Amino acid sequence: xxxxxxxxxxxxxxxxxxxxxxxxxxxxxxxxxxxxxxxxxxxxxxxxxxxxxxxxxxxxxxxxxxxxxxxxxxxxxxxxxxxxxxxxxxxxxxxxxxxxxxxxxxxxxxxxxxxxxxxxxxxxxxxxxxxxxxx
Ligand code: CMP
Numbered sequence: 001x002x003x004x005x006x007x008x009x010x011x012x013x014x015x016x017x018x019x020x021x022x023x024x025x026x027x028x029x030x031x032x033x034x035x036x037x038x039x040x041x042x043x044x045x046x047x048x049x050x051x052x053x054x055x056x057x058x059x060x061x062x063x064x065x066x067x068x069x070x071x072x073x074x075x076x077x078x079x080x081x082x083x084x085x086x087x088x089x090x091x092x093x094x095x096x097x098x099x100x101x102x103x104x105x106x107x108x109x110x111x112x113x114x115x116x117x118x119x120x121x122x123x124x125x126x127x128x129x130x131x132x133x134x135x
Contacts, residue, residue, distance in 0.1 A: 004034070005081040005118045006127035007089075011069035012112040014038070019072055022115060025102050026076060029088045035075035035132045043067040049130055058111065065111055073131040082124055085117045 009022050023033065041049070046066035053059050078084055090101025094113055097104040106114035118124035 002077055002079055003081045003121060003124075004128065005031075005076050005078075005085045005124045006116075006131075007074050007076060007085065007118075008116040009072040009074075010112065010114055010116065011065065011071055012108055013106050013114040014070045014072060018106050018114070022102055022106060023072075023074075025088070025105075026074075029078075029084070031076040031078045031081070031085065031088075033074055034077045035073075035128065037073045037131060038070055039073060039131070040070050041067045049127070061111060075128045075132060082118055082121055086119070089115050089117045 007026070009019055013019070013022060019038075027033065043063050047054075047059075047063045050059065050062055050066070053062065056062075076085060088102060090097030090103040090107075092103075092113060093110040094103045094107035095110075097107065102115050103113050108114075118127050
């Protein structure tokens with residue numbers, strides 16, 4: 001069945017004018033963009049979004065980074081959306097990302113890794129609601 005995932009284009013990729021390139025790869029990958037918003041996160045909101053990582057050593061830096069500039073939030077629709085999107089973006093650490101993936105092309109480091117992708121259907125719903133509300 002068609003289902004949905006959630007993505008953010010992160011501040012470094014927005015700052016470096018890769019919104020179009022990344023959305024182009026997403027559409028070429030067969031995803032339909034069903035919600036789209038460019039927005040600045042406060043540190044508080046960024047911290048809420050990544051609350052599951054609150055105990056991780058990289059959390060404070062991540063919150064600072066994610067509130068350092070505009071991000072683009074989107075909801076994407078495709079069969080098998082969550083898994084197929086994680087394939088399209090590649091590994092969290094761009095050093096491990098496959099050729100042809102968004103992170104291979106655009107990510108600069110394990111933190112500034114260009115895009116976020118939900119890791120489960122449940123989190124996709126939670127993350128989409130965080131930006132776009134329940135619909
Ligand atoms: P994302 O998939 O959005 O989920 C958590 C984010 O934390 C991750 O992408 C990176 O931007 C950031 N991060 C920084 N360091 C690490 C790390 N060592 N492991 C995982 N994520 C990290």
